[in-house]
Amino acid sequence: MKQLLLIFQVQCAEYKQNRLLNIGFILSLAIATSTLLSILILNHASKLQYQQANSQLESPVAQYIVPKRGNSVSIKDFARLRKQGFNELQGVLSFRKKLKNNNTVYFKAIDLLPLSIAKPEVYHPTSILLSNTYAKTLKLAVTSKLQLIDQQTLIVKRIESKLWHNVALLDIAYAWQLFPEYTGFSYLIVSEMTEKRLKHLNQSLPENLILQQSFNIKERSGFADALHLNLTALALLGFIVSAFIAYQGANQAWHKRVELMSQLRLLGVALVDIKLALMFEALFLIIISSILGVILAFLMVSFLLPLLGFTLSQLYQLQSSGHFEWNWLYLLWSGIISSLAVFFALFRQFKLINTKKVSLFSKQSRVNLTHTKFIKKLLFFVALTSVVFFIIPEFNWHSIMLKYGVLLIITTALLPLFLYFIFSALNKFISRYKVNFILQDLKNQISIRFLPLAAFYIALTTSIAAALMVSSFESAFIKYLDQHLDEDLYIRFKIGEKEKIEQWLSKNNKVDEFLLYHDAKALVDKDTVTVNTVNSKRQLSSIVFKSQLTQSLEQVLKNGCFINEQLALKRNILLADKISLSQSTSISRTFTCTVSGIYFDYGNPSFEVTIAQKLAKAHLSGLKEIGFGVYFKSFDEKIVADLIEQLNIDESQLYQPSQIKKMALNVFKETFLLTQGIAVVLLSIACFGLFLSANNLELARKSDLFILISLGYSKSALFIHMLIQWLLLACGCILLSWPIATILADVLVSKVLPSSFGWSMPLLLETSSFISSSIIGLICLIPALTIVLSKINLKGRL
């Protein structure tokens, strides 16, 4: 015990003596812990929120029940269906009224009772709820009254809600009471139900009602999956980078400790006591860095979680709180992460001191990179990991990520050799002695600087790959939206409305062109596909092809068809293959066509086939007319108002592709903001690791550097010497990271995305993605080297 206390005294003295080194170590450990912890917390929080969101995503509106004719579903029909046990149904009444200020207000009436019980501070069954945003749109003064043109005055309650931002919300019973002219529902919404039950519902519907599928939901789930995959992938990368940094921190801080421990052994302290003391120190470090890690993670998560919440609210219109909720599991994770890093470094320390021979000097683990033994070992490792790389199958996105993670490890192992050879080559081309000396000295330093360089290389490579993926996604997505949503207006019609809308469109001189959209369901082998139709060049030009046959439009329209990438990948269909569309309605039908093109269909989890309208009409049954796509000569909001006014149709039947495009791009930006944020955090931490290492490693060879000063190097010359060496090393890492990042980004867009979602996108190599990530790494070296130089000036001695 007395011995242990004496060793503790020496250890404490060591912490006092090398403050920067040890605080840096604890900090790097805490930061590594917190990075990984915050990614885990985000992943955990997102998982919980996804579960909640997915249930909300799937439950509210899976299908609509709309009237075949007229504008309302009667209370009697609703009651009959509920009596049959269809409790998934809810009635919605939507209508509009003219205000005294000539603006039109849209009302939506639903059953508010459950919401008023859950959130009485917001919802009330006998108030009209109006969001501040909507009040502003309606040009209403700050008042609690809504004055209609017919002099009726309604009491409103102002609310802050993104969900109800463009309607005046009220309880359905209250709506019937206030506006007796409405006696039923505009439509019924149906929650998610099994296919069997849905079929039963369809059969139970009265003659005048029809089931209609809801839009957009599944496409949104594609985005959500993409976000979740990003977070999981980043958690894995975060683990690798953090582990490297923590290990490197521990390794460096404890490097000098070998010398101290040898001195203690020399004075008669037994190895077992030294190990025990080191274990206690490790425990102390784990506790300190876990607590610090949790605090740092809390700060980081407080910043990142609202981003996640915002992303989810964009994806699902889900009101996510986005605040940090403590879970005791987090402390456990934190402890595990710090323990792994500390004990891993500690075991190396044990290995170093656990020798019969007591070395009185700590030796830097300098490896001769040209030594045959080292090269043999390295090549053996590379050969072994290459075999692993080639044998890992690419059957799902996890295995693909694992496979290319192995590639990253192989290149990391080859990094010192790569650096050695490029600097040797540079050495041969440069004849100036001073530069040659810098390179020669640098080559000798590569092995001891390997760990920080490896962490920097991994973080940089993944950060560039993430940036490339995001920029590729952005450019591909914008192009896709521009082509896909190029109409000015899309009008969905109910039964009986087609003719009057068509007539209005034909007569309106502002309309440039309008197209009638059809769709049908069919089977390709066992997969259900949606068959879309085209009947104009404009429609064809809206398709973004991944690959297509060089055929004339006439030929394609005669017997060709286009399929989306999802179907091509699932069924392994290539261009010029023939596919059979079969339908088993009253008469069994099969139509065979040649695949003339495969098109991108980002975010859509279902399969699609597009054929000429004529072919569809001739060979397929159950072809439904679903709506009109309209191109105007000049489009403005007044056209929408005229349409609603003159044709008496509901606003929910009109879609403005430009708005959908804007919303989709917003969702996209928010989705990947988090990914980019975390990638930047990871890179910054790797740079912090590089900063600490530059500082520690240069301090460790202070005596060598001081010799240079004694031989006539000025302070500025020494600074340039160190800076050039680190810059060259960082540049070497950058040089290797660029091609590897390109490979990884290509794998992400061309293999991981299709494997997880069934769709891919073309890779866009944007220079800014390479440059911005690389520059951050270089900038952090300057302050690190300045600290070292100032230390050499103050305390330098031979």
Add this chain to the structure above:
Amino acid sequence: MMLEVKNLSHSVDDGTHGREILSDINLKLERGKSLALMGDSGSGKTSLLNLICALEPIQYGDIYLSNVNIKTLSDKKASLIRKNDLGIIFQQFNLLTGLNVKDNIAFSAKLASKFDQKYIEQLTKALAIDHLLNKFPVTLSGGEIQRVAIARALAAKPKLLLADEPTGNLDIKNSDSVVDLLADLAKTYNTALLIVTHSQQVAKKMDSIYRLVDGKLSLVNSPEIKLG
């Protein structure tokens, strides 16, 4: 017998092949006696010292400390001998940089449970380092560090004192007084003293002088020869 080295041989691996640096060494040293070990640089003096301190594993032959063969000792038992019986002054001084002079000197005495405040005060006065007690090793000169290392080695009243070039950083006057002090203390406390040195002056003050040449040890001066 405090120290007995029997047929000791030792080789080092220089990367390509083994090189024998100590060959069939035999040596005896009793308590209260002193011995100087001389030899050219690289002749194996420090390696022999390391082997005696059980800092390196013995390859061939045996070393006995207080009649205990250290070849087969576990690390714990070897540490116990170093702690209780040996005082070591090495070329590189090996002071604990985090501790001040006072704590450095007290460290090994406390470790061996032989801390004696009065004795340490005498020691520091005799070595003229009593004014440096609160200073840290990084602020001391080479000579001061060496004297602190000597004080630390003597603080635990070892049975065998091993010193590797203890006067290497000292001027002649200081060197003489330090060696005299070491020799006196060895006599007073019945301590065996083994000094590795290049200095004839230092060697002459010891009871016997051995020389290592090409790994072979030979007695070059015994008390009888010296007296004669």
